[in-house]
Structures are given as structure tokens and as C-alpha cells.
Amino acid sequence: MNFYRVxxxxxxxxTEMQKIQKAVQPFMKKTVIYRFLAIPLAAFSLFNLAAFLFHASADRESLISAGIFALLAALGLAFFKEAGYQHKQIQKTVHIYMLNRIKKSEILSEERKSSYARQIKEEPFAMRSFVEFLTEEDRRKKMY
Known part of the structure; x- marks a missing residue:
């Protein structure tokens, strides 16, 4: 979500976007930390592991170093995968928030609420439908 556009x-x-940001903030923090750790750790380890493969000395020290770099590369890739999982959690949390917000609306009819809920469930990027919902709700609120 582009903060400048918000x-x-x-x-x-x-106001609603700020509530969404507040709901996903813990996941965002974890995602940033995991990606911050994953990319340099995996890149450094894989680079050094490749360098060891080209030198190909089979002494005990080299094998231990290669094992350590392989372990660090695996750790970096695990962090990267966890960051992806956290990103999915962010999307899921936003989706659930939008659906709950639509259900809580007392201004729109049940038919309109179910229409917006269906649109949000069907669209991969449902923010446009959510903004339309908020706009319609605000317009009707001003009418009463």
C-alpha cells in the first residue's frame, strides 16, 4: 500500500487505511526483518560456497567451512521463505479486516454488503472494491 497515495x-x-496498517504492522515488521536477514545471508553464503566448490580442496578445514556456509545459506533461504509466509499473513489479515468492516456496516443494505463481500473475495487486489464500499457508505451516511 503506497503511503503517499493514502x-x-x-x-x-x-482512517480505514490507517486501521489496516495498524492491524498488519506486526507482520510488516517481521517481514522486513526476515528479508533484511535473508538476502545478505543467503547471497554471502552461496557466493562463498560456490568459491569453495571451484577451489575443491578436500581437506578437513575446507569441508567444515563449506558445511558452515551451506548451513548459513539454508538459514538465509529459510528466512526468505518465512518472509513470504508473513507476506501471505498480511494479505490474509487485510482481507479479513475488509470483510469484517463490510459486515459491520449498518448503513448499506444486506444486498450491497454481500455484493461488496463477494467482490473482495473474488478479486486478488480487493482494495479498489473496498474503497468503493467506503465511498458509497460515506455518501449514504451524508444523505441521512
Missing amino acids: EQMPGFIK
Whole structure:
């Protein structure tokens, strides 16, 4: 979610986006940390492991070093995979938040709420439908 674009949105949308950001903040923090650790660790280890393969000395010290670099590369790749899992959790949390927010609406009819819920379930990037929902809800709120 582009923070610059959120700042340009109307207040009622900005408020909901801030609530979403607050809900996913723990996952975002973990994702950033895991990726920050994964990329340099895996790259450094794989580079050194490749260098050991080209030198191909079979003494005990080289094998231990190669084993350590292989272990560090595996750890880096595991961090990268965990970052991907955390990213999926972010998407799931946002999705659940949007669906719950639609269900809580007391302004729109059940038919409109189910229509928006269906759109959000079907679309991979459902933010557009959620913004449409918030806009319609705000418009109807102002009518009453």
C-alpha cells in the first residue's frame, strides 16, 4: 500500500487505511526483518560456497567451512521463505479486516454488503472494491 497515495485520499478512507496498517504492522515488521536477514545471508553464503566448490580442496578445514556456509545459506533461504509466509499473513489479515468492516456496516443494505463481500473475495487486489464500499457508505451516511 503506497503511503503517499493514502495521504491524498479523503479522511474516511484514510482512517480505514490507517486501521489496516495498524492491524498488519506486526507482520510488516517481521517481514522486513526476515528479508533484511535473508538476502545478505543467503547471497554471502552461496557466493562463498560456490568459491569453495571451484577451489575443491578436500581437506578437513575446507569441508567444515563449506558445511558452515551451506548451513548459513539454508538459514538465509529459510528466512526468505518465512518472509513470504508473513507476506501471505498480511494479505490474509487485510482481507479479513475488509470483510469484517463490510459486515459491520449498518448503513448499506444486506444486498450491497454481500455484493461488496463477494467482490473482495473474488478479486486478488480487493482494495479498489473496498474503497468503493467506503465511498458509497460515506455518501449514504451524508444523505441521512
